[in-house]
Amino acid sequence: MRPRLKSWCVVATLCLLCVPPALADKIVLKNGRKIIASNVTEDANKVYYETSAGQLSIPKSIVDHIEKGLTPVMGSPAAEAANLPIAAPPAEPATADAAEIDSAAVHDGAVDRAYIARMENEAHGGNAKANAQTALAHHAAAQFELAHGDLEHALEDERTATNFAPEQPVLLINLAYLYLRRSEFKQAIDYLDRAKRFSPDNPDIYKLEGWAYYGLNRLDQAVVDWKKALALRPDADTQAALDKALRDKTEEESYKENESAHFQLKYNGAAAPALAREVLRTLEGHYESTSSELNYSPPEPIGVILYTQQGFADITQAPGWVGALNDGRIRVPVQGLTSVDAELSRVLKHELTHSFIQQKTRGHAPTWIQEGVAQWMEGKRSDVNAAVLVQIYDQGQAASLGNLEGSWMGLSGDTARYAYAWALANIECVVESDGMGDVDRILDRLGAGASTEDALKEVLHDDYSDLMRSCADYLKKTYGK
Ligand SMILES: [Zn+2]
Numbered sequence: 001m002r003p004r005l006k007s008w009c010v011v012a013t014l015c016l017l018c019v020p021p022a023l024a025d026k027i028v029l030k031n032g033r034k035i036i037a038s039n040v041t042e043d044a045n046k047v048y049y050e051t052s053a054g055q056l057s058i059p060k061s062i063v064d065h066i067e068k069g070l071t072p073v074m075g076s077p078a079a080e081a082a083n084l085p086i087a088a089p090p091a092e093p094a095t096a097d098a099a100e101i102d103s104a105a106v107h108d109g110a111v112d113r114a115y116i117a118r119m120e121n122e123a124h125g126g127n128a129k130a131n132a133q134t135a136l137a138h139h140a141a142a143q144f145e146l147a148h149g150d151l152e153h154a155l156e157d158e159r160t161a162t163n164f165a166p167e168q169p170v171l172l173i174n175l176a177y178l179y180l181r182r183s184e185f186k187q188a189i190d191y192l193d194r195a196k197r198f199s200p201d202n203p204d205i206y207k208l209e210g211w212a213y214y215g216l217n218r219l220d221q222a223v224v225d226w227k228k229a230l231a232l233r234p235d236a237d238t239q240a241a242l243d244k245a246l247r248d249k250t251e252e253e254s255y256k257e258n259e260s261a262h263f264q265l266k267y268n269g270a271a272a273p274a275l276a277r278e279v280l281r282t283l284e285g286h287y288e289s290t291s292s293e294l295n296y297s298p299p300e301p302i303g304v305i306l307y308t309q310q311g312f313a314d315i316t317q318a319p320g321w322v323g324a325l326n327d328g329r330i331r332v333p334v335q336g337l338t339s340v341d342a343e344l345s346r347v348l349k350h351e352l353t354h355s356f357i358q359q360k361t362r363g364h365a366p367t368w369i370q371e372g373v374a375q376w377m378e379g380k381r382s383d384v385n386a387a388v389l390v391q392i393y394d395q396g397q398a399a400s401l402g403n404l405e406g407s408w409m410g411l412s413g414d415t416a417r418y419a420y421a422w423a424l425a426n427i428e429c430v431v432e433s434d435g436m437g438d439v440d441r442i443l444d445r446l447g448a449g450a451s452t453e454d455a456l457k458e459v460l461h462d463d464y465s466d467l468m469r470s471c472a473d474y475l476k477k478t479y480g481k
Helices: 077-081 098-105 113-123 128-147 151-164 169-181 185-198 203-215 219-232 236-252 273-294 309-316 342-360 367-378 383-394 413-434 436-447 452-460 464-479
Strands: 022-029 034-042 046-051 054-059 063-073 256-259 263-267 302-307 324-326 330-333
Touching: 098 113, 098 128, 113 128, 128 151, 128 169, 151 169, 169 185, 169 203, 185 203, 203 219, 203 236, 219 236, 256 273, 263 273, 273 302, 273 342, 273 436, 324 342, 330 342, 342 367, 342 436, 367 413, 367 436, 383 413, 383 464, 413 436, 413 464, 436 452, 452 464
Parallel strands: 263 302, 302 330
Antiparallel strands: 022 034, 022 063, 034 046, 046 054, 256 263, 324 330
């Protein structure tokens, strides 16, 4: 059931991209292990706690003590994987001329492309030393770009560096690290495999490989890698990541699994296996149509979790008006359903769109674009809301799209409904004027690191106020009396 708040506006499918950290409890076991969980309760024999896999329990006899409300719990593994607190690998291959090349390739706050081009010219003669030095120069440029948040060019330079020095493990490891930062886990694994051939006992390789498998939701393999990295060299980042993976594994062991070409589905015992299979079939159908409309296919499998209603509310701790949620994995409550009805199908398409946009923009889409496009893709249009949106706009009360870029988690139900309707109207205006191609191009610009307003200016030649004005005009023209 989704609430109807104002007669003018019914936004049926509501969801958000992230859940803010919630305070959780820590259960400390007698063996020293700690379990982070919420809503810890106990009876005579057992301690019960909530995790993202539902309620779990352990015998009281193994618990040393419980610390209440201490630790922030973050989102899902997939959402967090790109931001695991794992530091960059060592930057420099240990060669005598590294420092000299560094300061020639990057100086006065910029990359010296003329210097790098001269190095490349020398290298094209086939001289081994020149090749190694050119690789170092590109590597220095990549480090500089990474430090300035320009992942795109850092990746380009680091990839070029590995072309000039394909057997240099430090460069391969650094390239893998850049892919990890972009959540391109399989690419990262390819380069780590190559690095292994030249440096089989390098702990950084296993540390990063564990990260890649964690991002792919392959917790078992992540645990193997991180244990191996720790055996080779003690390391606090790796230990923390391993502890977290072990916690996630415990949480998810009570869930059943199913998968299809593009999805990994988990559901708890209350959901019927037939429903799970039908959800996967529906998602695969939506995947095809969304790929062609957004001109993009996410490289990684998409995680989906089906919940009972109560489990969803407890676990996500989202505001009451949230109907489904995408925090890296698609989380959908399905209680009482035995088959995929039209409403669930729309919810799935809406949430799937978020996953596409998230991956296509490498996590850089503002909330109003995410929600606007997701509603458009599920088939919603502005007809019922047009009149009131126009009225609000004409009174000069329209919310600036710039203010709708960040999280909507703190919005009240009414304000959220307005935000959804206004976001849809603006996306609808863009799509109806020039087609979905413009949305694709805006998403591509965002993925390359542009600000939202710059992306709009490049593609539409509109800033925020231009777009909102055309949106109001479009609504009047299309839905006016
Ligand atoms: Zn949504």
